[in-house]
Amino acid sequence: MEIIPIKYGNLMGSPDMKAALFAAGTSTPEADAVWDDLAAIKIRMGQNGASTSLLIKESGHSLFPAAVDLSFICADPQMRGEKSVAAALAALETLGIAPGDLKSLFVTHSHADHFDPRLPALLPNARVFAHPDSRIPGAEPLEMSSLPAWMSCLNTPGHGTPHCSYIFDAPQWDLAIAAAGDLVMSHAHYLSMGKPLAYADPEAGRASVRALLAALYARNLKYRMIIPGHDMPFFV
Numbered sequence: 001m002e003i004i005p006i007k008y009g010n011l012m013g014s015p016d017m018k019a020a021l022f023a024a025g026t027s028t029p030e031a032d033a034v035w036d037d038l039a040a041i042k043i044r045m046g047q048n049g050a051s052t053s054l055l056i057k058e059s060g061h062s063l064f065p066a067a068v069d070l071s072f073i074c075a076d077p078q079m080r081g082e083k084s085v086a087a088a089l090a091a092l093e094t095l096g097i098a099p100g101d102l103k104s105l106f107v108t109h110s111h112a113d114h115f116d117p118r119l120p121a122l123l124p125n126a127r128v129f130a131h132p133d134s135r136i137p138g139a140e141p142l143e144m145s146s147l148p149a150w151m152s153c154l155n156t157p158g159h160g161t162p163h164c165s166y167i168f169d170a171p172q173w174d175l176a177i178a179a180a181g182d183l184v185m186s187h188a189h190y191l192s193m194g195k196p197l198a199y200a201d202p203e204a205g206r207a208s209v210r211a212l213l214a215a216l217y218a219r220n221l222k223y224r225m226i227i228p229g230h231d232m233p234f235f236v
């Protein structure tokens with residue numbers, strides 16, 4: 001198995017920014033103005049709010065090659081509309097995967113920056129999967145017994161939508177990897193679990209992070225890594 005980053009995401013709203021947004025209220029003109037300011041500044045700094053996308057390559061298994069959270073929709077207006085779809089397909093092609101080659105799209109949750117609802121129709125041989133207990137709209141329940149021994153999937157609620165996370169073994173590096181989606185948006189988010197802010201249900205989110213760590217440790221590999229939904233990978 002080979003796990004290849006298609007792109008590493010970056011965060012448009014960090015925990016401290018979210019405090020400013022909360023202070024401005026929910027869906028108020030003030031909150032919209034704060035968001036517009038943050039987005040304009042971040043885009044000028046080269047950050048577009050994209051999510052992390054991964055390619056999982058494996059031969060001889062009907063679920064692979066697969067992508068995790070392939071969406072290229074993000075806060076940058078340049079990457080909305082058809083450009084984000086074209087960018088997703090082009091990124092696959094760059095890695096040697098034609099749209100018809102992809103067998104599975106594993107989604108963490110239904111926010112458009114992770115799951116672009118237009119993509120399944122353009123990936124004619126890919127089925128969209130998520131953890132059966134997550135009940136993510138537009139995704140089929142992933143049959144746990146169909147997974148290879150080097151992969152698992154966890155139901156990880158807390159972010160605010162149904163959400164699941166994926167774990168992959170990379171024994172060649174003695175490493176277990178969690179593709180955490182927005183359960184862990186960034187390393188800063190991981191370090192601020194006392195006041196996580198990116199969770200609609202903080203208790204559920206913290207319980208999901210504990211479950212994710214327990215699952216990583218249960219792989220019995222020397223090293224453990226979290227790949228956040230909007231940041232660079234880090235070891236735990």
Ligand SMILES: [Zn+2]
Pocket residue numbers: 109111159182
């Ligand atoms: Zn999200």
